[in-house]
Amino acid sequence: MAEDIYDVIIVGGGPAGLTAALYAARHNLKTLVLEGVKVGGRALDAHWVDNYPGFPEGISGPDLMQRFVDQVERFGAEVKHETVIGFSDFGDLKMVSTRQGYHQAKAVIIATGVNRKQLSVPGENEFKGRGVSYCAVCDGPFFKGKKVAIVGEGREAAHDAEIIAETASKVYAIPGKRGYSDDFPELQRMKENPRIEILEGREIKEITGKDSVQGVKLDDGSHLELDGVFVILERVGTTGILQEAGVATDAGGCILVDDTGMTNIRGVYAAGDCSCWGMQIATATGMGARAALSAMKHVKTVK
């Protein structure tokens, strides 16, 4: 088992993690990236990326991420394909456990991203593209003057409810049994918006329709007539492990960071989608760079 002490361990090999690795390795920090699934993260799902600066003709997600990997490796960062199963803070040293063993570092940057989830109720797959959508900004305009539900407990769902309500006749915001994951600024505005009705404590049990969505059945037995259902559910990867280790998150699992990218634990940083901000490759890289720069300063303080 590896007894080497790294300067920085980066958990997650998406845009934020790889950018953090680039900055750390380029400054001669002994850097390890742990990625249990596939290096590149959710950006690999982007068939074409038109909004990442420096590529005027656009570039495919996989090609862009390969360039990230090449650049990171050029500066000597190690990338290991290991799934993280535990994290412990021992003050100046942090221990990251994986299925293969454990690694130690002076600083840890969490960049585990989020996984987009399905609602997993009857009718969801049947009506995909025919009223069921996972992208409010893409498909919302088709629901002008119509009734829709926005399902999700996170800030993105709250934000999307406000956006859709600009054109839809009625928006039912359904955060689920536990309600919204935090007291987002959007919530007060939603409560004051006559087109939005927040249905807390209820869940969708079935999406119904014929050629397209016509409604939903709720767990209290009631039925809502609808034209569309927007599913905006996200979960931060490895949240449970981090919460057990004492890393502060909001109720939705989004990792809370300060202006330097540091979590509530000294020497532990978070960047990218796992801190639930931006959800773009460009924002993730910026946050990754910020976390790495902060980690560099921290590493100098550890003997």
Add this chain to the structure above:
Amino acid sequence: MELFCSPVCPNCPAARRLFNEAAGRHPGDEFVEVNTYTEAGIERGMSLKVMAVPTVAVDGEIKLVGWPFDEKDLEQAIAQAKA
């Protein structure tokens, strides 16, 4: 042949590439991109009951909805329309 797409949809650029390649293979047919980020584009989409992007319609009839679809799917939709 119409492709309904939006500049804010992450899968639309890939759909546009396939659509434009198909246009190159069928120079005698009309291929139109409909930008659903415009009022006119949304109205056209809603008139055909389009509810998601990307969507491909042939002669005003929806053939492919959402992503992914591939070259074979597009060619099949074109062949069905010509049959």
